[in-house]
Amino acid sequence: MRIFKNAAICITAFLLFSASAGISETVVMDDSDVNKLTISEMSKPLVIAPEIYGHFAEHLGRCIYGGIWVGEESDIPNVKGIPKDVLEALRQLNIPVLRWPGGCFADEYHWKDGIGPKDQRPEIVNTHWGMVTEDNSFGTHEFMRLCELLDCEAYIAGNVGSGTPEEMMDWVEYLTFAGKSEMANLRRQNGRKEPWDVKYFGVGNENWGCGGNMTPEYYSDVYKRYQTYVKNYPGSRVKKIACGPNSWDTRWMEVLMRNCRGKMDAISLHYYIMTGGWGDKGSATEFGENDWFTLMDNALKVRDLLAAHIKIMDKYDPDNKVELYVDEWGAWWNRQPGSKPGFLYQQNTVRDAVSAGIFLNEFNRHCERVKMANIAQTVNVLQAMILTKGEQMILTPTYHVFEMFKHHQGGELMDTRLQTSAYGLDGKKLPALNVSASKTEDGIYITVCNLNHNSEEKVSIEIEGGDISDVSGRTLTADKINSCNTFRSPENVKPSPLEAEKVRGRTLTLELPSKSVSAFVVKQE
Known part of the structure; x- marks a missing residue:
């Protein structure tokens, strides 16, 4: 010292x-x-694992529809339905991993609704985010194509809250099995001959809240049941990710590490910052120096948050076999005036940029245990990289931070x-x-x-x-x-x-x- x-x-x-x-x-x-x-x-x-610079894209507001996806018939220039300007901007970030389809949406998403001919896919109601109807035109094939175009790893969040172990098992088989089976043949029927290389699979999302309002003891049993059916088919190795705690809930971390550590490759952690409370989070653009200072203080608290959870992980996993994924993080503000309720559209200022830099520095410094982080979210939602309006696109201050920090990926x-x-x-x-x-x-x-x-x-x-x-x-x-x-x-x-x-x-x-x-x-x- x-x-x-x-x-x-x-x-x-x-x-x-x-x-x-x-x-x-x-x-x-x-x-x-x-x-x-x-x-x-x-x-x-x-x-420093490149995946620390990961991203998160949920079926929420205009993140997918009108953001990442406009469809192949759109007048907006696109590459197989993905806007060209959005795609090129995201490519510049060297995105290492992209998490999808949620978020809270994941635990009400039934993946078979999003495969096959688009005119035969059922319409669904997004009950978590705005009660809007979605046509399922963006599903498994479209997401995996996006990952290929970005040259990034896919992180699939599976449905535990309203789904079944069989449904989860079928999805993994559909994605990763190269042999002959009902699911692999269905994939081929839908236009994909070879399996995809899916490295990350989340067994539920926020199961302490929107994913089922479970206790850690109950979820640990549910997790052990569901993860059994996340199979590693020949030539495939999927990392199983358990739903971890909400910010400072160290008891959730304690129970999961004690009960499930031998059956998971990683555990997640979610941490959002704001200047108010969940009822009034504060304005994204109308604020003074007190709010600036408060957000800097809240961003710096991520170092203590990581230390608290890593201490528990070290207790049960001294050999460092379980990785910590902060797979949702960022600044969360009141929605932009005039935007749709439930769409979580917000502006992005230099204050958000500095807070993002603090987070990324701390993830770097804790890289022995932190092996992935996914900012929420990629386009048009929360602390986004990109905002779109029709054919227009702008890069946010947070986008520039990620572009500046990308050279840390894989560094010592x-x-x-x-x-x-x-x-x-x-x-x-x-x-x-x-x-x-x-x-x-x-x-x-x-x-x-x-x-x-x-x-x-x-x-x-x-x-x-x-x-x-x-x-x-x-x-x-x-x-x-x-x-x-x-x-x-x-x-x-x-x-x-x-x-x-x-x-x-x-x-x-x-x-x-x-x-x-x-x-x-x-x-x-």
């Missing part, structure tokens, strides 16, 4: 972030002219030791900076969030190894804390070049703008 000896500086908080093989530490200072960051290799190599986590100034408001204090770093093929990749909405932060960075030969990067910020991209002004918030103020040997100095997310790569001799 490093001790800073400076009588003129008052230490107000000391925070440790465990990564098991080493310790990344953040020291928050009351008075510091220059923030200091030291980066070195971990004592034990840890890889670096140990970061940060001495940061305090960011305060009304007597409360937070660390002004939040950071993670990884060793990649291109160099040392560093991402830093400046939570301070009022002032820039200067940071001095020392990197273990050779002298610095090159630094290049970008930063995302805006004039106002509620700046966003609109269909009239689609580029209000976008990245701009970030240049090092000074480079000397193994040390560089940067000026990080207020309310910003920055990403840069450092090359060494």
Whole structure:
């Protein structure tokens, strides 16, 4: 543990972030002219799983219909029913995995409704989200084609709440069996000769709530029954994912890890942040500095949330065989005025971008156990990457964060030791900076969030190894804390070049703008 000896500086908080093989530490200072960051290799190599940068697409609002899917007969330019501009934008993110069809929708979805000729598919009512009628034109084949076009893994969420073990077993067989059987032959009849490679299968979703309002004891028994029928057919290996807790429900995690740890490959965790409560979550665009500060505080709490659940997982699974998937996360606001109830359409500001950067940094830092995360959601819903309106499309500030952070995928986590100034408001204090770093093929990749909405932060960075030969990067910020991209002004918030103020040997100095997310790569001799 490093001790800073400076009588003129008052230490107000000391925070440790465990990564098991080493310790990344953040020291928050009351008075510091220059923030200091030291980066070195971990004592034990840890890889940042690409799947940490995963996404989530549910049959909710205009995420699927009017977002990801317009149909092959649409006047909107499309690739087999998927809008060309949406597809190309998502490709730029190097999406590693996409979760579908829900969410709450998954536990009322019967997959056989979404296969076969489209004019013969039954219409259904989406009872969770707006009571709208859906025609099932986007189903298993369309989703798997989307994953192929994005070159990403498929994460299927199975129906436990209203489905049967037989229905789940049939879906896995339909998807993954290469031999002759009723389900495999049905797949061929519907136009797909070879099976798909489905790596992830969720056994239910939010079964503590919309997926059946179960107790952890009851669900653990249900899980053990259903997962029995998620078969691994020849040439296929499906990871079984148990429904994990809602945010801070450590008891749910305790029961599932105790009862089911030998029968699951991973367990999920959901965590949404807001500035109000579930009845009034707060406005996505109309807010002041108190709401900004509150959201930063709530985003930072993800480190303690992860630590609490990982502690329980370590107790029952010391060999680290069960992976933690944060398969729903993000900022959740009141719906945009004028939008349809139940569609969860919201705008996306620079505040959301900074909070997303904090989440991704913390997922990186906990990568020994966190092997996947899926932001909610991909298009037109909650903290979306993309917003569409007819033929128009805009990229949100959160999209740009994912594009900036994508270079961490598959990188080797670096140990970061940060001495940061305090960011305060009304007597409360937070660390002004939040950071993670990884060793990649291109160099040392560093991402830093400046939570301070009022002032820039200067940071001095020392990197273990050779002298610095090159630094290049970008930063995302805006004039106002509620700046966003609109269909009239689609580029209000976008990245701009970030240049090092000074480079000397193994040390560089940067000026990080207020309310910003920055990403840069450092090359060494």
